[in-house]
Amino acid sequence: MPELLINARGLNTFYGASHILRGIDFSVARGETIGLMGRNGMGKSTLLKSLMGLVRPRTGTVQVMGRNMTGRSPYEIAQLGIAYVPEGRGIFANLSVAENLKMSARAGTDGRREWTYERVLETFPRLKERLGHGGQQLSGGEQQMLTIGRALMTNPDVLILDEATEGLAPIVAREIWRICGLIRESGISSVIVDKNWKHVTQITDRNLIVVKGEAVFEGSSAELCAQPHLLEQHLGV
Numbered sequence: 001m002p003e004l005l006i007n008a009r010g011l012n013t014f015y016g017a018s019h020i021l022r023g024i025d026f027s028v029a030r031g032e033t034i035g036l037m038g039r040n041g042m043g044k045s046t047l048l049k050s051l052m053g054l055v056r057p058r059t060g061t062v063q064v065m066g067r068n069m070t071g072r073s074p075y076e077i078a079q080l081g082i083a084y085v086p087e088g089r090g091i092f093a094n095l096s097v098a099e100n101l102k103m104s105a106r107a108g109t110d111g112r113r114e115w116t117y118e119r120v121l122e123t124f125p126r127l128k129e130r131l132g133h134g135g136q137q138l139s140g141g142e143q144q145m146l147t148i149g150r151a152l153m154t155n156p157d158v159l160i161l162d163e164a165t166e167g168l169a170p171i172v173a174r175e176i177w178r179i180c181g182l183i184r185e186s187g188i189s190s191v192i193v194d195k196n197w198k199h200v201t202q203i204t205d206r207n208l209i210v211v212k213g214e215a216v217f218e219g220s221s222a223e224l225c226a227q228p229h230l231l232e233q234h235l236g237v
Contacts, residue, residue: 002029004063005158005189006051006082011060013043013050013213020046021057022213028158028191033184035204035221036193037235043213044193045087048162052084053077065109065157081109081157087166087193089147093136097127100135100150108155114186115152123182124149126175141172148179152188159183164194177203197235201225209234 006028013021020043028034038044049055051062053074062070064080078084092100101120107113121128124145130138138146144165151159164180165173177199183190184203194200201207201221209217209230217230224230 002032004029005065007063008047008051009061009063011047011050011057011062013046013055013057013060015046015055020213021050021060023060024210024213024215026051026208026215028189030157030189031187032189032206033180033204034189034191035197035200035207036191036210037197037200037207038210039234039236042210044210045162046213047210048084048086048160048191048193051077052082052160078154083151083154083156083159085144085147085151085159085161087163089143091135091138091143091146091150093134096132096134097138097146098131100146101127101153104150104153106154109157112155115155117153120149120152123152123179139172141168141175144168144172144176145179148176152183156188158189158191160191162193164192165196165199166194173199195235197224197231 004027008026011021011024024047026047036044046055050057053072056071061068064077064082069077101117105117126142127145127149130142165176180192181203192200201224204221206220207224208215211234216234
């Protein structure tokens with residue numbers, strides 16, 4: 001059996017009286033790349049926030065690295081090797097590119113430092129050209145690169161990327177997809193949320209489609225692409 005780095009079962013998450021996640025199960029195995037799909041407002045970001053401790057599920061469990069982390073603080077979950085790139089990016093606007101990267105540098109849970117400052121700059125050459133720029137001076141695409149680079153500096157076991165290419169120019173989006181491929185090749189598990197299912201399925205092992213807080217499909221990229229009616233029904237393509 002593959003080692004499960006994240007294993008969530010029966011998650012029911014509410015915002016006030018609104019029932020968002022409805023008994024959803026979600027897992028991430030070591031070395032696995034997962035696509036999380038669905039239209040806007042279907043519960044994708046809520047699922048990620050429930051995994052990261054940003055929102056507490058009313059019922060259900062979240063295990064991280066075999067430990068019950070349900071309702072624990074986000075920093076405790078991050079310390080177990082989970083890196084989160086949120087929608088909106090969340091960079092430190094008053095810090096330079098170099099400072100944003102260096103402040104997050106640390107060894108992975110097993111002591112490895114494969115993603116160094118130098119490796120991140122080699123991977124993101126555009127950031128190397130803007131080391132002295134403040135976060136607020138970067139374009140949206142550059143901010144996304146910085147946020148991903150900052151997450152990699154923590155040498156995570158799992159990288160969660162919410163809205164990978166939302167609002168980015170096509171040429172920048174292609175660069176982000178290239179980076180996602182490199183992350184997969186490096187052995188880091190990842191969860192990718194993006195509306196472009198064609199790009200997502202090119203690099204994912206498994207995909208989950210969420211509709212109104214429930215999983216309506218779970219399977220390989222080949223299985224999903226072989227069922228165009230599912231894509232049309234749930235993703236509007």
